[in-house]
Amino acid sequence: xxxxxxxxxxxxxxxxxxxxxxxxxxxxxxxxxxxxxxxxxxxxxxxxxxxxxxxxxxxxxxxxxxxxxxxxxxxxxxxxxxxxxxxxxxxxxxxxxxxxxxxxxxxxx
Amino acid sequence: xxxxxxxxxxxxxxxxxxxxxxxxxxxxxxxxxxxxxxxxxxxxxxxxxxxxxxxxxxxxxxxxxxxxxxxxxxxxxxxxxxxxxxxxxxxxxxxxxxxxxxxxxxxxxxxxx
Numbered sequence: 001x002x003x004x005x006x007x008x009x010x011x012x013x014x015x016x017x018x019x020x021x022x023x024x025x026x027x028x029x030x031x032x033x034x035x036x037x038x039x040x041x042x043x044x045x046x047x048x049x050x051x052x053x054x055x056x057x058x059x060x061x062x063x064x065x066x067x068x069x070x071x072x073x074x075x076x077x078x079x080x081x082x083x084x085x086x087x088x089x090x091x092x093x094x095x096x097x098x099x100x101x102x103x104x105x106x107x108x109x
Numbered sequence: 110x111x112x113x114x115x116x117x118x119x120x121x122x123x124x125x126x127x128x129x130x131x132x133x134x135x136x137x138x139x140x141x142x143x144x145x146x147x148x149x150x151x152x153x154x155x156x157x158x159x160x161x162x163x164x165x166x167x168x169x170x171x172x173x174x175x176x177x178x179x180x181x182x183x184x185x186x187x188x189x190x191x192x193x194x195x196x197x198x199x200x201x202x203x204x205x206x207x208x209x210x211x212x213x214x215x216x217x218x219x220x221x222x
Contacts, residue, residue, distance in 0.1 A: 004151075035213075043152065043200065043213040088151050095165065095207055096142065099151030 004100035006089045011106045018076040020103045022089030025070060031092035032065060034074045037102070038085045046074070046087075081107050111135075113214035115201050121220045122191055129187045130217045134203030141184050142211060143176055144200040145169065152200050158184060191221045 006022040024032065033048040049056045049063045049072075056063045062075040076083055086102040114133045122128050134141045139160055144152035155174070156166045160181035170176075173191075178184040188195055198218050202211040 042215040043202075045210055045212060048210065090151070095140075096154040096157060097144075097152075097202075097211060098154070101149065101151050 003098055004089055004091055006087075006100040006103050008101065009104050009106065011108055012079050013108045014079060014081060016079055018074075018079045018083065018105055020074045020076075020087050020089070020105070022072045022074075022100055023070055024072065024089070024091045024098075026091060026093050026098075027067070027070065029091040029093050032063075032072050033088075033090040033092065033097065034061075034063065034072075035088040035090060035099075036085045037088065043088065048092075076105075079105075079107060083107060113201055113203050113212055115199075115214040115217050117217060118215060119218050119220075121222065124193060124221055125190055127187065127189045128191060128219060129185050130199055130201075130219075131183060131185050132201030132214060133183045134201070135212060136182075138203035138205050138212075139181075140204045140206065140211075141178055142202040142204070143184070143186050144202065144213075146198040146200055146216070147196075155186075188219075191219075193221045195219060196221045 003025040012018040034046045035043045036046050037043050060077045064073045084107045086104050088102045089100040090097045116131045142157040143155040146152040154167050155170050156176050158178040161178050173189045176186045198216040200216045202213045204211045
């Protein structure tokens, strides 16, 4: 996962917005993904964006892509305790997915 | 069947033993992937299949590891002569076609003692 970088921890108060940032390296990646992993559970695909898009919104989730800077972000509006998990940024490259190390999102009461 | 399933969910084995894991993908999915995840890391790609053909293997996949998908449906991952460094979560994913969405199974957690 050394080609996809993301901060390891984020603490957010319940009800606030969470923004998780990520940088990737391969400009030829076609898809960029956000996966969620809860303790003891598998990976859940949250959302993905094609590299020719700038933004994608899905209910409380907003993905922004800056292809020039190879920067991807995930915004979770109105963060809830159920959003507590590890969030993985990933890029699709050559038929496989390259993952970052994950950002652990901690919700403060 | 609404998702990818993996068996067993947990496996504890002694160093030097062989282990085999199974993955059943979503039924209409052509592509099947194996990843390995160690503590504090993201999943790392191991190998993938298009139907029954194994198309790519990572350098992480030493010669002690072998994967098969004999009929283009379920897949097995075997590790021979296990080492403590093999302890990890082994994840399987499937997708309908090239690119797009990969759906992951719950994983098999291997502990080598």
